[in-house]
Amino acid sequence: MRTQFPPSSAHGSPSPTDRRLSALVRHLGVGDHSASSMESQDPNPAISPSATAAFSGDSVFANIVQAPEDPILGVTVAYNKDPSPVKLNLGVGAYRTEEGKPLVLNVVRRAEQLIINDQSRVKEYLPITGMADFNKLSAKLIFGTDSPAIQENRIATVQCLSGTGSLRVGAEFLVKHYHNRTIYIPQPTWGNHPKVFTMAGLSVKSYRYYDPATRGLNFQGLLEDLGSAPSGAIVLLHACAHNPTGVDPTTEQWEHIRQLVRSKGLLPFFDSAYQGFASGSLDTDAQSVRMFVADGGECLAAQSYAKNMGLYGERVGALSIVCRTADVATRVESQLKLVIRPMYSNPPIHGASIVATIFKDRDMYTEWTIELKAMADRIISMRQQLFDALRARGTPGDWSHIVKQIGMFTFTGLNTEQVASMTKEYHIYMTSDGRISMAGLSSRTVPHLADAIHAAVTRVA
Numbered sequence: 001m002r003t004q005f006p007p008s009s010a011h012g013s014p015s016p017t018d019r020r021l022s023a024l025v026r027h028l029g030v031g032d033h034s035a036s037s038m039e040s041q042d043p044n045p046a047i048s049p050s051a052t053a054a055f056s057g058d059s060v061f062a063n064i065v066q067a068p069e070d071p072i073l074g075v076t077v078a079y080n081k082d083p084s085p086v087k088l089n090l091g092v093g094a095y096r097t098e099e100g101k102p103l104v105l106n107v108v109r110r111a112e113q114l115i116i117n118d119q120s121r122v123k124e125y126l127p128i129t130g131m132a133d134f135n136k137l138s139a140k141l142i143f144g145t146d147s148p149a150i151q152e153n154r155i156a157t158v159q160c161l162s163g164t165g166s167l168r169v170g171a172e173f174l175v176k177h178y179h180n181r182t183i184y185i186p187q188p189t190w191g192n193h194p195k196v197f198t199m200a201g202l203s204v205k206s207y208r209y210y211d212p213a214t215r216g217l218n219f220q221g222l223l224e225d226l227g228s229a230p231s232g233a234i235v236l237l238h239a240c241a242h243n244p245t246g247v248d249p250t251t252e253q254w255e256h257i258r259q260l261v262r263s264k265g266l267l268p269f270f271d272s273a274y275q276g277f278a279s280g281s282l283d284t285d286a287q288s289v290r291m292f293v294a295d296g297g298e299c300l301a302a303q304s305y306a307k308n309m310g311l312y313g314e315r316v317g318a319l320s321i322v323c324r325t326a327d328v329a330t331r332v333e334s335q336l337k338l339v340i341r342p343m344y345s346n347p348p349i350h351g352a353s354i355v356a357t358i359f360k361d362r363d364m365y366t367e368w369t370i371e372l373k374a375m376a377d378r379i380i381s382m383r384q385q386l387f388d389a390l391r392a393r394g395t396p397g398d399w400s401h402i403v404k405q406i407g408m409f410t411f412t413g414l415n416t417e418q419v420a421s422m423t424k425e426y427h428i429y430m431t432s433d434g435r436i437s438m439a440g441l442s443s444r445t446v447p448h449l450a451d452a453i454h455a456a457v458t459r460v461a
């Protein structure tokens with residue numbers, strides 16, 4: 001028998017001081033060195049709290065190598081360390097106001113007030129699948145209010161930790177329950193995609209997407225690569241506002257892709273992180289996904305509210321799996337719960353409550369669409385301003401792609417050395433692939449960026 005901690009006080013129950021002391025003793029791993037100590041009694045000494053590290057004076061983690069910073073989030077780390085007053089962070093895709101400040105949407109503030117004032121709200125755990133209302137409304141947002149798949153209950157939707165968490169849960173589900181474990185991702189794509197899918201256990205291959213020569217879609221390459229992918233393979237598609245290129249297929253090209261995907265029996269997995277940010281319209285930006293659902297076939301979709309509702313740090317998102325029948329969707333959902341429970345048990349309440357509150361109130365929903373459109377429009381106006389500023393400087397090259405590309409980013413075509421020189425000399429921070437977040441730019445900072453690009457293009461090969 002192990003010694004009982006805390007030892008009983010004279011009155012039978014331990015005093016608060018006893019409790020604190022014994023907690024400290026447990027924490028420090030000292031005390032109880034009697035015959036009944038853990039060391040001598042533990043049935044599994046291999047996992048007992050041995051003191052090897054402490055006694056040898058070296059860390060058990062001594063051989064760990066320093067990991068590199070994340071290629072996107074690491075840009076913010078470097079930016080934060082720079083004392084320059086003119087520094088500009090165009091790395092991470094996060095919206096800034098004309099004043100360069102993070103924006104909390106007015107409608108989000110309103111919803112939060114309502115939530116805080118509602119005394120009936122408690123902090124109980126949500127179900128493993130999250131908030132039911134939130135899930136239903138999220139499915140409507142991406143698939144459309146009149147989607148037959150929703151009416152026929154053929155979609156399993158679960159609340160997840162923003163877009164990334166939704167992708168990860170979807171990938172883990174596929175590894176466990178889908179017969180093909182290869183996912184094709186566009187080249188290039190969001191830097192975290194290959195990591196999320198590899199960590200989940202999928203094998204990652206790429207398909208051609210972007211043509212640097214035209215700064216547009218390599219449609220032929222895309223069709224060839226997906227055309228030669230093995231039947232059943234998973235295909236990751238950016239629903240809109242492709243990151244990092246800002247290049248999306250046209251509606252006709254999407255239709256072509258849909259036919260190819262369906263004829264080959266590939267499984268589409270949509271990443272929808274920018275619904276509303278590409279065109280300013282939530283419906284227009286969901287067209288690609290809706291085309292694939294309209295044909296009755298199956299697909300997955302990961303949604304994020306980070307950008308379109310500005311809920312970045314609240315980590316609000318959803319994974320939907322569209323199935324052939326309601327019966328399959330029910331079983332899929334039951335298995336999604338088994339993926340989620342050991343991962344993070346259940347998702348957080350606050351962000352999903354904000355989204356659900358806004359969606360349920362017609363007036364608030366309208367306010368959201370107006371605020372969203374204003375963000376999208378500001379980004380579009382930044383594109384024009386940057387383009388005009390480069391033209392005014394006579395910067396060599398054709399910069400029309402700045403106004404042609406859509407979404408949060410411009411894929412400038414600047415190379416790693418040029419980016420490095422812009423950071424060194426102008427304190428402009430961006431990812432080394434030449435991507436700039438247009439959402440981080442303002443009328444005030446456009447001239448500085450244009451000067452930096454001009455210098456980089458004319459001085460650095």
Ligand code: KET
Pocket residue numbers: 072073091092093094161162163164165190192238243271273303304305306312317
């Ligand atoms: N998908 C895409 C295509 C994407 O660009 C992001 C974020 C996400 C998913 C995930 O977002 P979440 O915050 O998990 O909902 N992209 C920006 C931020 C980041 O890298 O984390 C970015 O590219 O800057």
